[in-house]
Amino acid sequence: MPVLTRGAYAEPGTSLAFKTGDWRTMRPVHKHWAAPCHGACPAGEDAQEWLARFQEGHPREAWETIAHINPLPAVTGRICPHPCETACNRTHYDSPIAIHALERWLGDQAILNNWSFPGAQGVAEPAAVAVVGAGPGGLSCAYQLARRGHKVTLIDALPEPGGLLRSAIPMTRLPRDVLDAEIGRILDLGITFKPHTRLGDEADLARLRQEHRAVFLAPGIGLAKNWSVGGQVPTDHRPALELLKEFIAHGKVPTPASVIIHGGGNTAVDLARVMKRAGVAEVHLVTASGLPGPDTEPGDILNVVPRELHEAIEEGIIFHPHRTIQRLLMRGSKLMGIEMVSLRKLPGASGRKSRVAFEGTETILHADMVIPAIGENVDPTGFEALLGGAPYFRPADEWGRLPGHPDLFVGGDARGDRGTAAGAIGDGRKAAEAIDLFLAGQEPVHQRRPTLPYDHLNMAYYEPAPRREPPVLPVEQRTDSDEIEGPLPDAEARAEANRCLSCGSCLACDNCWTYCPDNAVIKTIEQAQDGSHYVFDYEYCKGCGMCATECPCGYIVMEEDH
Amino acid sequence: MAKTPETAKKAPSKAASKPAKAKTAKAGDAKSGGAKGKSAAPAETPSRKVAAGVGTAPGVDAQALGGELAELRRRQPRFRGLEAGHRACQGCGEALGARLVMEAAGPDVMVANATGCLEVFTTPWPQSAWRVPWIHSLFENAAAVASGMEAALKARGHRTKVMAFGGDGSTFDIGFQALSGMLERTHNVLYVCFDNEAYMNTGIQRSSSTPHAAATTTSPAGSQRMGKRHLKKDLLQIIAAHHVPYAASASVAYAADLRRKVRRAIEIEGPTFLLLHVPCPLGWGHDGAKTIEIARLAVQTGLFPVVELERNELAGVMPIRQPRPVSDYLKLQNRFRHLFGNDHRARQEREHLQALADHNIATYHLLGEEPDPLDTEGADTVRRGGLIA
Numbered sequence A: 001m002p003v004l005t006r007g008a009y010a011e012p013g014t015s016l017a018f019k020t021g022d023w024r025t026m027r028p029v030h031k032h033w034a035a036p037c038h039g040a041c042p043a044g045e046d047a048q049e050w051l052a053r054f055q056e057g058h059p060r061e062a063w064e065t066i067a068h069i070n071p072l073p074a075v076t077g078r079i080c081p082h083p084c085e086t087a088c089n090r091t092h093y094d095s096p097i098a099i100h101a102l103e104r105w106l107g108d109q110a111i112l113n114n115w116s117f118p119g120a121q122g123v124a125e126p127a128a129v130a131v132v133g134a135g136p137g138g139l140s141c142a143y144q145l146a147r148r149g150h151k152v153t154l155i156d157a158l159p160e161p162g163g164l165l166r167s168a169i170p171m172t173r174l175p176r177d178v179l180d181a182e183i184g185r186i187l188d189l190g191i192t193f194k195p196h197t198r199l200g201d202e203a204d205l206a207r208l209r210q211e212h213r214a215v216f217l218a219p220g221i222g223l224a225k226n227w228s229v230g231g232q233v234p235t236d237h238r239p240a241l242e243l244l245k246e247f248i249a250h251g252k253v254p255t256p257a258s259v260i261i262h263g264g265g266n267t268a269v270d271l272a273r274v275m276k277r278a279g280v281a282e283v284h285l286v287t288a289s290g291l292p293g294p295d296t297e298p299g300d301i302l303n304v305v306p307r308e309l310h311e312a313i314e315e316g317i318i319f320h321p322h323r324t325i326q327r328l329l330m331r332g333s334k335l336m337g338i339e340m341v342s343l344r345k346l347p348g349a350s351g352r353k354s355r356v357a358f359e360g361t362e363t364i365l366h367a368d369m370v371i372p373a374i375g376e377n378v379d380p381t382g383f384e385a386l387l388g389g390a391p392y393f394r395p396a397d398e399w400g401r402l403p404g405h406p407d408l409f410v411g412g413d414a415r416g417d418r419g420t421a422a423g424a425i426g427d428g429r430k431a432a433e434a435i436d437l438f439l440a441g442q443e444p445v446h447q448r449r450p451t452l453p454y455d456h457l458n459m460a461y462y463e464p465a466p467r468r469e470p471p472v473l474p475v476e477q478r479t480d481s482d483e484i485e486g487p488l489p490d491a492e493a494r495a496e497a498n499r500c501l502s503c504g505s506c507l508a509c510d511n512c513w514t515y516c517p518d519n520a521v522i523k524t525i526e527q528a529q530d531g532s533h534y535v536f537d538y539e540y541c542k543g544c545g546m547c548a549t550e551c552p553c554g555y556i557v558m559e560e561d562h
Numbered sequence B: 001m002a003k004t005p006e007t008a009k010k011a012p013s014k015a016a017s018k019p020a021k022a023k024t025a026k027a028g029d030a031k032s033g034g035a036k037g038k039s040a041a042p043a044e045t046p047s048r049k050v051a052a053g054v055g056t057a058p059g060v061d062a063q064a065l066g067g068e069l070a071e072l073r074r075r076q077p078r079f080r081g082l083e084a085g086h087r088a089c090q091g092c093g094e095a096l097g098a099r100l101v102m103e104a105a106g107p108d109v110m111v112a113n114a115t116g117c118l119e120v121f122t123t124p125w126p127q128s129a130w131r132v133p134w135i136h137s138l139f140e141n142a143a144a145v146a147s148g149m150e151a152a153l154k155a156r157g158h159r160t161k162v163m164a165f166g167g168d169g170s171t172f173d174i175g176f177q178a179l180s181g182m183l184e185r186t187h188n189v190l191y192v193c194f195d196n197e198a199y200m201n202t203g204i205q206r207s208s209s210t211p212h213a214a215a216t217t218t219s220p221a222g223s224q225r226m227g228k229r230h231l232k233k234d235l236l237q238i239i240a241a242h243h244v245p246y247a248a249s250a251s252v253a254y255a256a257d258l259r260r261k262v263r264r265a266i267e268i269e270g271p272t273f274l275l276l277h278v279p280c281p282l283g284w285g286h287d288g289a290k291t292i293e294i295a296r297l298a299v300q301t302g303l304f305p306v307v308e309l310e311r312n313e314l315a316g317v318m319p320i321r322q323p324r325p326v327s328d329y330l331k332l333q334n335r336f337r338h339l340f341g342n343d344h345r346a347r348q349e350r351e352h353l354q355a356l357a358d359h360n361i362a363t364y365h366l367l368g369e370e371p372d373p374l375d376t377e378g379a380d381t382v383r384r385g386g387l388i389a
Ligand SMILES: Cc1cc2nc3c(=O)[nH]c(=O)nc-3n(C[C@H](O)[C@H](O)[C@H](O)COP(=O)(O)OP(=O)(O)OC[C@H]3O[C@@H](n4cnc5c(N)ncnc54)[C@H](O)[C@@H]3O)c2cc1C
Pocket: A079, A080, A081, A132, A133, A134, A135, A136, A137, A138, A155, A156, A157, A158, A161, A162, A163, A164, A165, A168, A169, A197, A198, A199, A200, A218, A219, A220, A221, A222, A241, A244, A266, A267, A270, A305, A379, A381, A382, A411, A412, A413, A414, A418, A419, A420, A421, A422, A424
């Protein structure tokens, strides 16, 4: 062996003996944020999570992820006003993910392929629980309790389950075979469903409470609000929801030459479209809300599914936004028309918003019929004491617990500030979780993750991609029975799912592993404890922060290192 | 491998550069994990028990994964040609560039490395971060040493690929004639120039690669001059003029593109050359967390064109569909800070740099012709489950 007089050598990789982690003052950590779509979903779905399963090529897992939270995705995918999309971070880049269309696609796949619900952890001691009202709220609660092993009795005054989904929402938006399939799958979990059973009539609250350890009340709102214009009411007037339900049940609706519908919710718009299709030449909709536009604040827009509004305008419904009816023009008891006036919801001295009508903007609108669609209250028959004269169950907490009644829980429209199927589904799930804990003598606890802001994403790693819109029947082909919006074709659905940015959740893109100059990110085949496939090697991490900057989805943040 | 203790002992004095601040989070925020494959808790969920604290401490995770971190490190599904423990600054683009080149090159290579940061921070004697045969040449002769290594291997019938590594000072300036000779003699060597646009190891002196108007310790900004007076030498064209089979530029910001180019160059029997743009947080005066962002902006502004030349013909460019203004790039770096003052020359020099970028865009047709919506042809597009190579 020659002796090296000028020179030296080193063994390969021996620098590992030098722990550069000492240099660090900040350290990278994984942080699982809530995606904005998640925070915005009234049902509590985490679209980010199920879209991830979809992107991985596992649609069934994607559906199961939804089904843990929402047992009616084929329904909500069709009718939900999708606040998730309004909140979607991708809106700031090009356009939001068509979450509702993908939810529907998955829901339809589950029906088509007869997928069964994913299992849930059962309870040690199953208990008897009663659920009043088989609308989406009651169904959701019954589902969550039954899958945990509880003995659920579900009662409804009507002959069939579904609540307003069945009795009021037109088939053109929600085909009944879809509804039947999703409800059937829930009831098949072993729920005892008792139709024709009205609380306060065939059933009695005291008895229910005696026979069950807990009761969930989701009776919806079935009592039309009183309506008059300055004390005037046409003698034969009928509320919109009643007419709509009659149409759904019997296929009949009045057909005057012209009609004015007063109100700006789903009921008003649905009835307007039904009457237009039934042959009413002029259908007017007078609403205090505004149409989407530059001078309308988001909270002031008509409270309907955005595309429904678009389709209604296409079909020729005449909207009179930011208007109210000031006077009825009557000849004897016959209605001749109305006097409208402009108004806005404006803050008053206290800061609270109230309606301010503007003198000098009065206009006359002639019509043969006026139909109020101004909303409903809870029908308290049988549980008057619980409401104490109030129109809704307002004092309930977020788990639906009523003060002073530890075994009573409420949810859905009956709370007064919900108004969507997804909201009712979320209430049903939360109440079921709280009931499950109550039965075990425990309290529900919050686990909230902060929402990932758009500026925490590194958009350099995403490419522009157009949003895929589902096909819609042209106006002239629309009927009273055929569904108007079609499904996304399979390939389009996959492409659309791939647009999701995975806000706040590792997408295993390898960026951190690729870009760490210090080999301090270790990739693992097995899943690390936080669910990702990467761990930081703090013995070498110098805390440069590059991994955090280059993580596309905000999953890495730098924190002080002591 | 022979190596002079004198040079080897030198550790970069700049190691303790300013701590990087990225997205700062409150302590404890990392507790809620759950991304892939786990049914994550919804934003609001009650739970029977308080969720088990999911820590990110290395020990905890390693155990959960059934192994020590060292073991997990050994099992990395990529070639670790350049290991951790090296002394590069926080966020060093050159260290990253070298790591990426080694990964793509694989284990059957030998390296001759010129004096410079890369050589110094990877081999503080008696340690080395390299896991392939590696030799420290001198500042000026990496190409000559690599030529000799290649000739010797050839004589012995080995097919191991030889690579020569040098900084921009070593490549554009002092080692240039040795490099030219290596190309002219058609040695089967891949020469990689780690272009951090100055002599960083000796304290940020200007090189012929330093861009116009950048301030260095030998081209300071002041009343006389707005940083470097001269232009960045167009070395790639000079290399290509040797009629070599392959000469390309690449950036650490586009790892997938870089890997492809290394593999392509290694496959070619003959002299090949890669000019790799590697930001230097210390010398350029930027936050170490922004190394990639800055490298990307150099490409997206047109200041650093990413191109491939075969036998002196343009064979490919990384297109920029929507060029960014050069000021987006300049304002992140202290070496260009004087270009944002009130001095009338500041505006003039910014416009000059913009014109140089526009010139590159026009010369290399960087805007691309096809209506491909992807800038960079997807080299930086993430997909769930990994980058597309
Ligand atoms: C025309 C119309 C269109 C709509 N469109 C949409 C839409 O597109 N998207 C959307 O998200 N939401 C829509 N909604 C709202 C949505 O239907 C409701 O928010 C949702 O159905 C509320 O669910 P729930 O379970 O609280 O009550 P409901 O669906 O009202 O169900 C309550 C059930 O309780 C039963 N019940 C009531 N009282 C008793 C009693 N005393 N004893 C026994 N049973 C009783 C009722 O028979 C009913 O079956 C629409 C509503 C209407 C009226």
